Amino acid sequence: MSATIIDGKAFAAKVRAQVADEVTKLKSEHNITPGLAVILVGEDPASEVYVRNKGKQTVEVGMNSYEHKLDASTSEADLLALIDQLNNDPSVHGILCQLPLPDHLNEDLVINSIAPEKDVDGFHISNVGLLGTGQKSMVPCTPLGCLMMLRDHHGSLSGLNAVVVGRSNIVGKPMANLLLRDSCTVTIAHSRTKNIEEVCRAADIVVAAVGRPEMITGDWIGKGATVIDVGINRIPAPERGEGKMRLVGDVHFDSAKEVAGAITPVPGGVGPMTIACLLANTLTACARANNLPEPEGLTA
Ligand code: GUN
Numbered sequence: 001m002s003a004t005i006i007d008g009k010a011f012a013a014k015v016r017a018q019v020a021d022e023v024t025k026l027k028s029e030h031n032i033t034p035g036l037a038v039i040l041v042g043e044d045p046a047s048e049v050y051v052r053n054k055g056k057q058t059v060e061v062g063m064n065s066y067e068h069k070l071d072a073s074t075s076e077a078d079l080l081a082l083i084d085q086l087n088n089d090p091s092v093h094g095i096l097c098q099l100p101l102p103d104h105l106n107e108d109l110v111i112n113s114i115a116p117e118k119d120v121d122g123f124h125i126s127n128v129g130l131l132g133t134g135q136k137s138m139v140p141c142t143p144l145g146c147l148m149m150l151r152d153h154h155g156s157l158s159g160l161n162a163v164v165v166g167r168s169n170i171v172g173k174p175m176a177n178l179l180l181r182d183s184c185t186v187t188i189a190h191s192r193t194k195n196i197e198e199v200c201r202a203a204d205i206v207v208a209a210v211g212r213p214e215m216i217t218g219d220w221i222g223k224g225a226t227v228i229d230v231g232i233n234r235i236p237a238p239e240r241g242e243g244k245m246r247l248v249g250d251v252h253f254d255s256a257k258e259v260a261g262a263i264t265p266v267p268g269g270v271g272p273m274t275i276a277c278l279l280a281n282t283l284t285a286c287a288r289a290n291n292l293p294e295p296e297g298l299t300a
Contacts, residue, residue, distance in 0.1 A: 178300055231250030
């Protein structure tokens with residue numbers, strides 16, 4: 001039997017609607033409008049698309065969007081000065097500096113100069129440490145979106161065997177920490193893992209975040225397992241015409257869906273959840289900054 005398809009697009013729309021409701025309440029009951037500042041340095045076309053989408057969706061849920069587009073040659077001192085100004089601006093509740101940065105800028109230094117309570121990416125070393133020790137933090141958007149979908153599908157994740165394929169700071173490691181916090185038995189698999197197919201086959205949950213197109217095929221998946229595909233890879237699609245490309249995940253969808261119990265598609269799975277969770281994090285940061293209760297179901 002074919003797997004249940006987890007519809008990330010519909011789920012993200014639900015999250016955005018909940019965020020929009022909460023924003024309406026914040027405005028009418030407290031006269032507060034959450035604000036998200038996004039910094040883009042340089043002209044990377046993919047980053048420009050992301051930033052445009054973020055700005056558009058921020059405004060759609062009723063928040064203020066502040067875009068700061070800086071020249072590719074911007075000095076580190078100037079970028080840090082802007083972050084300092086945003087850190088001290090009470091109308092800004094979330095700050096995101098789009099990565100990757102041009103080579104002359106030190107990414108770690110820049111990320112760690114964002115006030116941790118405004119770090120809606122959850123990349124600041126303080127937030128990494130807080131998440132790793134099970135304390136209240138800002139949680140990276142993509143893993144948070146994956147967690148929301150898993151909780152929605154399974155209810156409790158307690159005692160499930162989860163394998164995260166990929167060990168990046170942005171997805172793999174925080175994902176593993178979140179699953180551990182929900183009492184999964186967690187394995188992080190990567191390029192050096194022995195018998196990786198077998199490790200994956202024993203899992204109730206597989207989260208694929210390696211960045212290798214269609215690496216995980218149906219024979220890696222245990223019967224009935226839930227598969228969350230974080231990968232977004234552009235590959236040639238000659239069948240669509242010369243020079244055409246198509247998007248695929250890290251999972252070979254057609255073979256995996258024949259074995260899995262549930263699976264996220266690419267596109268339309270994890271992708272739309274990332275920006276929805278960015279908006280959720282901005283709302284959470286705004287609630288915390290104003291000592292208001294955090295909206296339910298939008299945080300880890
Ligand atoms: N570049 C690609 N994805 C992301 C993200 O989630 N956050 C930031 N800051 N930059 C990115």
